[in-house]
Amino acid sequence: MSSVLYDTPGPRAKRRNVFLSVVFFVLLALLLWWVWRTMDEKNQLTWALWKPFTESQAWTTYLLPGLANTLKAASMAMLIALPLGAVFGISRLSDHRWVRGSAGVVVEFFRAIPVLLLMLFANEFYDRYTNVTSEQRPLYAVVTGLVLYNASVLAEIVRAGILSLPRGQSEAAMAIGLRKGQTMNNVLLPQAVTAMLPAIVSQLVVIVKDTALGGVMIGFTELLNTRQTLAANYANVVQSFVVVAVIYIVLNFILTSFASWLEGRLRRSKKGTGAVLGVDDVDDINAGEVGGTTATGGGGTI
DSSP states (O other), X not given: OOOSSOOOOOHXXXXXXXXXXXXXXXXXXXXHHHHHHHHHHTTOSOHXXXXXXXXXXXXXXXXXXXXXXHHHHHHHHHHHHHHHHHHHHXXXXXXXXXXXXXXHHHHHHHHHSOXXXXXXXHHHHHHHHSOOOTTTHHHHHHXXXXXXXXXXXXXXXXXXXXXXXXXXXXXXXXXXXXXXXXXXXXXXXXXXXXXXHHHHHHHHHHHHHHHHHHHHHSOOOSHHXXXXXXXXXXXXXXXXXXXXXXXXXXXXXXXXXXXXXXHHHHHHHHHOSSOOOOHHHHHHHHXXXXXXXXXXXXXHHO
8 A cells, every 4th residue: 555655565675675674683683692692601690680679678778769769850850841841932933023032042052051061050050059958959950950951942842843733723713813822822732732742752751861860970869870879789780770771661661652642642532523423323314314305395395
């Protein structure tokens, strides 16, 4: 079946795709076998190195507290960055030049600075000019850096999502007398959310992963930082990296799965405008229309 994006592959293309798929899986199997053999030769597969992860102490003392701090910093950054990014994204579409220009300068400035530099700067700022305690300062610095950087990126996502809509949407809204704010809130944003959702979720995944920068550079006790302490106590560096990587994969999979479910729900809600009719309901409607036509015709004849 052909589409506007690609043509249906012919017999030769199908054979080539099958051959490339077989080659890929063979190379992948060889890579996995090489990794397994190398770890086995280095005695990294011994049960003593993996056993701590089957006991509660490694989780309750190290991994779970670090995971809690990771989720805390990520959730705080998301709750602040999402509305802030939406405000700046909409401001960049303002008719007022000073609003549009100011928002553009802020967005481009913080989008150009690495998030790690923002965390380091925020950490020094809270240390020198505020009364934030040393225990709370790493969390505040991580959240501040994540908010400043990701809000600017989300602002661009919001702006691009709104601009991707056909101009007829806003023109039709203005034709029926809606003001610009009403057009944005009631017409453009509800439609743009579905288009923006995949990009927004990708940025939220980045927020979760970037919390690890705070653990490496400013001592924030997140998941990767607590892994370091765990590996030092149990002498299982590689194993702890594997477990932490699996935890991050599970977290991001849950986040993307929820976003996919939400996106599908939003798309389905926009397809229909009423109840779904069954076959019997359609037959009844058709019968009523036929009866009404006959009666009208009969009346007209009389």
